[in-house]
Amino acid sequence: MHHPDPSTLLREKSLRVTRPRIAVLNALADHPHADVDSVARAARLELGSVSTQAVYDVLRALAEAGLVRRIEPAGSPARFEVRVGDNHHHIVCRTCGDIADVACAVGEAPCLDASENHGFVIDEAEVTYWGTCPECATT
Amino acid sequence: MHHPDPSTLLREKSLRVTRPRIAVLNALADHPHADVDSVARAARLELGSVSTQAVYDVLRALAEAGLVRRIEPAGSPARFEVRVGDNHHHIVCRTCGDIADVACAVGEAPCLDASENHGFVIDEAEVTYWGTCPECATT
DNA sequence: ACACTCTCTTGAATCATTCCAGAAAAGGTG
DNA sequence: CACCTTTTCTGGAATGATTCAAGAGAGTGT
Numbered sequence: 001m002h003h004p005d006p007s008t009l010l011r012e013k014s015l016r017v018t019r020p021r022i023a024v025l026n027a028l029a030d031h032p033h034a035d036v037d038s039v040a041r042a043a044r045l046e047l048g049s050v051s052t053q054a055v056y057d058v059l060r061a062l063a064e065a066g067l068v069r070r071i072e073p074a075g076s077p078a079r080f081e082v083r084v085g086d087n088h089h090h091i092v093c094r095t096c097g098d099i100a101d102v103a104c105a106v107g108e109a110p111c112l113d114a115s116e117n118h119g120f121v122i123d124e125a126e127v128t129y130w131g132t133c134p135e136c137a138t139t
Numbered sequence: 140m141h142h143p144d145p146s147t148l149l150r151e152k153s154l155r156v157t158r159p160r161i162a163v164l165n166a167l168a169d170h171p172h173a174d175v176d177s178v179a180r181a182a183r184l185e186l187g188s189v190s191t192q193a194v195y196d197v198l199r200a201l202a203e204a205g206l207v208r209r210i211e212p213a214g215s216p217a218r219f220e221v222r223v224g225d226n227h228h229h230i231v232c233r234t235c236g237d238i239a240d241v242a243c244a245v246g247e248a249p250c251l252d253a254s255e256n257h258g259f260v261i262d263e264a265e266v267t268y269w270g271t272c273p274e275c276a277t278t
Numbered sequence: 279a280c281a282c283t284c285t286c287t288t289g290a291a292t293c294a295t296t297c298c299a300g301a302a303a304a305g306g307t308g
Numbered sequence: 309c310a311c312c313t314t315t316t317c318t319g320g321a322a323t324g325a326t327t328c329a330a331g332a333g334a335g336t337g338t
Contacts, residue, residue, distance in 0.1 A: 016284065016335050036325080054286050056326070061285090072213035077325060091259050100257040112266060118239040119273035120230050126267045127251060134258035155304055155315065175294080193317050195295070200316090216294060 013065040023047050024058045028068060028082045033090075033099040035077045073099065073128060087111055089126070093133035102129060152204040162186050163197045164221065167207060172218045172229075172238040212238065212267060226250060228265070232272035241268060 006025040010017045020043065027042035028034060034042070040055045059080055062068040068080050073092045079099065089102045104111050104127075112125035145164040149156045159182065166181035167173060173181070179194045198219055201207040208222040212231045218238065228241045243250045243266075251264035 018285065018335070020286075051287050053288085053327085057285070070213070072211075074209070074211035074217075078213075089253075091253060091257065091261065093259065100259065102253045102255055102257075105254055110268065112268075114228075114230060114241045114268050115244055116241055117268075117270075118230065118241075119276075120232065120239065120268070120270045121276055122230065122268045122270035124269040126269060128265045128267070129249065129251075129253050129256075129259070129261045130263040130265060131256075131259040131261035137258075137260055157304075157316065159317070190318050192296085192319080196316070 009067055013067060015061060015065055015067075018058075019047055020050050020054050021058050021062070023050065024055060024062065025067070025082065028080055032081045032083065032101070033071070033079045035079050037077075039080065071099075073097070087124075089129065091129035091131060093136055094130055095132055095136035098133045098135075100133075102127075148206055152206060154200060154204055154206075158186055159189050159193045160197050160201070162189065163194060163201065164206070167219055167221045171220050171240070172210070174216045174218050176216075178219065210238075212236070226263075228268065230268035230270060232275055233269055234271055234275035237272045237274075239272075241266075 006022040007017045009025065010021055015021065023043035023046040024039055026046060027039045031038055031042060036052070036055060036059065039059065040050065040052055043050050043055060059068065059070070063070045063080070066084060068082055069084050070078055070080055071090060072078050073090070076092075076097050081101075083101065087104050087106070089104055091100045091102050092098070106112075110122050110125040112127070114120075114122060114125075145161040146156045148164065149160055154160065162182035162185040163178055165185060166178045170177055170181060175191070175194060175198065178198065179189065179191055182189050182194060198207065198209070202209045202219070205222060205224075207219045209217055209219055210229060211217050212229070215231075215236050220240075226243050228243055230239045230241050231237070249261050249264040251266070253259075253261060253264075
């Protein structure tokens with residue numbers, strides 16, 4: 001399930017290849033939209049042990065390099081995903097916080113134009129759909 | 140400054156009319172997109188003193204009643220605005236965190252349709268434009 | 279293998295927000 | 309207007325997510 005080799009990805013961005021970084025990339029490949037805690041748990045399964053701070057550091061480094069994307073839906077701790085570069089959007093369940101991907105029709109950022117920009121230079125339009133997921137809808 | 144009378148707004152929602160609530164509504168009318176701390180400071184100018192917890196409680200009560208809207212841009216503490224009910228969107232400066240309103244072309248939520256909904260029932264599409272504000276662009 | 283630099287570990291601090299129990303105040307009623 | 313019920317406000321403490329700091333440890337190019 002880890003198609004693009006984590007080590008290769010890291011080298012392409014001139015980042016050092018370390019076991020925690022590989023474990024975090026693998027964790028995110030298996031668990032899209034995972035929060036820091038879930039990533040840390042998954043990484044620990046692979047490594048035995050990693051400090052929580054290392055996971056935070058790794059995630060920040062990967063996000064800065066553009067290898068992962070940090071998403072922060074209102075009311076939820078930060079979540080991360082490896083799917084980058086396609087400017088897709090998210091749909092969040094108001095009840096359980098579950099997140100699903102929604103492809104962007106345009107594909108490139110910014111995919112929407114603002115009617116008034118107030119002099120701002122806009123580089124991205126982030127869309128978050130809010131609703132109820134199938135499971136929470138039935139209960 | 141405070142166009143619709145705060146007391147009237149509160150009564151319309153069957154909320155008790157208290158001095159902290161009026162002060163918070165006035166503060167938000169004067170400072171759109173203010174965070175809790177700014178609201179508390181503004182409210183203290185009007186009242187002399189209010190506990191921070193009262194401000195949190197008031198903001199939650201007002202948000203639940205639909206009198207104010209809570210917005211939470213990634214990386215920023217929660218901010219509040221007197222709700223207009225027009226489903227407008229926001230443009231956030233990546234550098235200074237400043238927020239401006241952007242009218243929604245459609246007006247009613249959800250103003251966008253998701254291409255795939257994964258079985259979710261969508262009730263709102265929240266759009267956040269990211270960019271650089273005029274001041275930060277020049278510096 | 280060596281040296282240089284970046285990354286990881288441990289431990290503590292910070293910020294925003296929430297929880298709790300009791301005191302005070304708002305609104306309806308007689 | 310005084311009373312009573314319910315809701316709200318106060319003060320203090322707790323929680324959760326995230327960040328800071330200093331030193332030990334590991335990756336990379338020569």
